[in-house]
Amino acid sequence: MTTKSLTFPRLFPRPQAKWGIWSWIGTVDHKRIGTLYGITAFIWFIVGGIEALMMRAQLASAEASLIDPETFNQLFTMHGTTMVFLVIMPLSAAFFNWLVPLQIGARDVAFPRLNALSFWIFLFGSLIINASWLTGNAPNGGWFGYAPNSGTTFNPGLGMTYWIVGLNILGVASIAAGLNFIVTILNMRAPGMGMFKIPIFTWMTLITSILIVLAMPILAVAGIQLQTDRVYGTHFFNSLGGGDPVMWQHIFWLFGHPEVYILILPAMGIVSEVLPTFARKPLFGYPFVVFAGAVIGFMGWFVWSHHMFTVGLGPAVNTAFAVSTMLIAVPTGVKIFNWLGTLWGGNIRLNTPMLFSISFIAMFTIGGLSGVIHASPPTDSQQQDTYFVVAHFHYVLVGGALLGIFSGIYFWWPKFTGWFLNEKLGIANWALMMIGFNLTFVPQHWLGMDGMPRRIYTYAENMGWENSNLASSIGSFLLGVGILVFIINVFYSMMKKKMAGADPWDGRTLEWSTSSPPPEHDFDEIPQVKYRDQFWFDKYPETISEYYGHNDDDQAVPSGAQIDDDGEAAELPVVSGGADDGHGDGHSAIHLPDKSYYPFILAFGLAIFGTAFVTDGLVLFAGAPFFIWGLLGWSMEPVND
Ligand code: HEM
Ligand SMILES: [Cu+2]
Numbered sequence: 130m131t132t133k134s135l136t137f138p139r140l141f142p143r144p145q146a147k148w149g150i151w152s153w154i155g156t157v158d159h160k161r162i163g164t165l166y167g168i169t170a171f172i173w174f175i176v177g178g179i180e181a182l183m184m185r186a187q188l189a190s191a192e193a194s195l196i197d198p199e200t201f202n203q204l205f206t207m208h209g210t211t212m213v214f215l216v217i218m219p220l221s222a223a224f225f226n227w228l229v230p231l232q233i234g235a236r237d238v239a240f241p242r243l244n245a246l247s248f249w250i251f252l253f254g255s256l257i258i259n260a261s262w263l264t265g266n267a268p269n270g271g272w273f274g275y276a277p278n279s280g281t282t283f284n285p286g287l288g289m290t291y292w293i294v295g296l297n298i299l300g301v302a303s304i305a306a307g308l309n310f311i312v313t314i315l316n317m318r319a320p321g322m323g324m325f326k327i328p329i330f331t332w333m334t335l336i337t338s339i340l341i342v343l344a345m346p347i348l349a350v351a352g353i354q355l356q357t358d359r360v361y362g363t364h365f366f367n368s369l370g371g372g373d374p375v376m377w378q379h380i381f382w383l384f385g386h387p388e389v390y391i392l393i394l395p396a397m398g399i400v401s402e403v404l405p406t407f408a409r410k411p412l413f414g415y416p417f418v419v420f421a422g423a424v425i426g427f428m429g430w431f432v433w434s435h436h437m438f439t440v441g442l443g444p445a446v447n448t449a450f451a452v453s454t455m456l457i458a459v460p461t462g463v464k465i466f467n468w469l470g471t472l473w474g475g476n477i478r479l480n481t482p483m484l485f486s487i488s489f490i491a492m493f494t495i496g497g498l499s500g501v502i503h504a505s506p507p508t509d510s511q512q513q514d515t516y517f518v519v520a521h522f523h524y525v526l527v528g529g530a531l532l533g534i535f536s537g538i539y540f541w542w543p544k545f546t547g548w549f550l551n552e553k554l555g556i557a558n559w560a561l562m563m564i565g566f567n568l569t570f571v572p573q574h575w576l577g578m579d580g581m582p583r584r585i586y587t588y589a590e591n592m593g594w595e596n597s598n599l600a601s602s603i604g605s606f607l608l609g610v611g612i613l614v615f616i617i618n619v620f621y622s623m624m625k626k627k628m629a630g631a632d633p634w635d636g637r638t639l640e641w642s643t644s645s646p647p648p649e650h651d652f653d654e655i656p657q658v659k660y661r662d663q664f665w666f667d668k669y670p671e672t673i674s675e676y677y678g679h680n681d682d683d684q685a686v687p688s689g690a691q692i693d694d695d696g697e698a699a700e701l702p703v704v705s706g707g708a709d710d711g712h713g714d715g716h717s718a719i720h721l722p723d724k725s726y727y728p729f730i731l732a733f734g735l736a737i738f739g740t741a742f743v744t745d746g747l748v749l750f751a752g753a754p755f756f757i758w759g760l761l762g763w764s765m766e767p768v769n770d
Contacts, residue, residue, distance in 0.1 A: 322663075492528025
C-alpha cells in the first residue's frame, strides 16, 4: 500500500536559476550560505568598527563634546553587541559552512534547508537590532544589559526591547545552526574518518556548536524574563517586587562566559590548520589540542562569577570561582605550547596567513595573562569596570578571535574564490592592524590601573589621561586604515585574479583535494580516509611510515568500505560521480539537496513576529501568513519536483 504524501500548493515554482538573486534566496548550498554569512558579518564589522571609532574620537581628548552621553551609551552597547553576535559569531559560521563538509568529505551539511533558515533568521535578527538606530532608540544598557538599569524604571525607551528581541531571534539562528553542525560532524564523515582523524578546525566547530546549543537558550530565558519585566510588570529582576537584579548577572554570565569560548575556539581551530601547513609539519600533539578544546568548553561552565567578584557574593564563592578561572588557563596553555611545538623545527613560510596566526598566539597570550591577573578577586576589585578590563577582552577578542579569523580569510580565500589575495597588500593589512591594535589597547591597561572607568563618555582634564587616550584613539584609526587596506586588497585582487589552483599551499586536509572553488557537489567521489591529514598522505604516501611506522598497504581498506572509529571495515555500495541514477530524470548518482524558498519565507515570518514587540502587537498578524506558509510549504515540500 503506497502512502500518498501530503503536498502544499506552490505559489511559485522551485528556484532553478544558477545565478542571480533568486538563486541566492533559494540556495541551500553550504558554500553559498558560508559566503552569505561572511559578507553580511563583514558589513556589520564595518558598522561596529565605525561605532568604535566614533567613541575613540570622543575620547581622544578630555571634556570633548563630539558625542552626547546617551549616544555614547548606545554606541558602546551596539558596538559590543554587534562585534560579538553580528561579527565574530557569524564570521565563524561562514567558515563552519564553507569548510566542515569539505573537511569531513561530505557533500553538504545534514539539514541544508535548516542551514539556509539559520542564515535568513540571523540576517533579519541583525537588521531588527540595527533598525533601532533609525528610531533613535538604539539599545543603551551595555552589551550585557544589567538589570535594573535595563528595566523600564531606568530605561523606559524601546532600545533594550530591540536588544532583547534581536538577540532572541539571533539565538534561534545559532541554535539551529549548532544542531546542524553537531549532526553533520557526527553522522556525515567520509568512510574511515574516525573521530581522531577529523581536522582540528572541524573538532573546534563541534565543541563550539555544542556550547552554542547549551548556552544560547540561557540567554533566551534571561531575555524573556527581562522582557516580561519590561512589558508585563513581572519582577524577576526588580528587588522592590521580590525579584533580584543580581540574578540577571548570574544568568547572563552563565551564558556569557561560555560565549567567549564560542568566540575564540573557531579561531583556535583556524590557527591549528594554518600553522602545520606553513611549518610543513603535522600539528604537534593533535590529541592534546582536541582534549584541551573539550576541557576548555567544559570548564567554561564553572567560572561565570569571575565577572561578579565585586558584587558581594562573599570570599568563599569568590575563591571557588578564582580557582576555577585560574585552572582554565591550563588547557589554554596546552594549546599554546602545542602551537609552538608545531612551529619548532618547522620549515616555516612567513606569508600573510602565517603572520596573522603567529600574531594570534602572541596577542591572545597577552590577553590570557591579563585574564589570569584579574582572576584573583583582590586585584580584580581594582580592575573591575576599568579600562584594564576593556584592554583585556580586546586582546582576546581582537588580538585572538579577529586576527585568527583574518588568518583564515587569507588561508582559505583561494579555495573559496579560485584566486589569491595580493600578498604585499596582505602584509600591509597585517602590519597596520598589528601596530594599530597594540597602540589602541596597550595604553588602556595602564589607564585602567590608573582608575579610568569604562563606559565614560568623557573625562576631566586634570586626570592625566589625555596622552594615553590620544595614543589609543590614533591607534584605533590606524587599525581602521588596516581594515581599509584589506577591502582594497579584495577588489584589487578581484581585478587581477591571480589564479590559485586546487592546492596552492600544499595543504593537508580534504578541502584542498577539491578544485578552487569546489564544484557544487564538492566531491566527484566520496573520499576514503585512512589517516589524519589524508590528503597529505595521498600526495606523499612515502611519508606514511615516517608518521605511522608502517607502509600504506599494511592497513589497506577496500574502497567504499565504511570504517567505524575502531577501524573495522564494512562493505558499502561505491558512490561515484556522474552515472545516471536510473530514475530517467537525467539526475546523476550524486544527490544534492534541492533549492527551496521556504527557509527564507519562514524566517521572514519570524522576523515580522519579532518586530511586533517593538511596533504594535497587531503586526503579529502580518507575520502569521508567512510563518504558516513557510512551515507548511517546507514540511510538505516534495523532493525533486
Ligand atoms: C576593531 C577594533 C575595535 C576597536 C577600536 C574597539 C573599541 C572599543 C571601544 C572604544 C569600546 C568602549 C569602551 C568603553 O567605553 O567602555 C569598546 C567596547 C567593547 N568592545 Fe570593542 N573595539 C574593537 C573591536 C572589537 C571586537 C572585534 C570585539 C569582539 C567581540 C569587541 C567587543 C567589545 C565589547 C564587548 C565592548 C564592551 C561594550 C560594553 O561596554 O557594553 N570590540 N570597544
Ligand atoms: Cu568570563
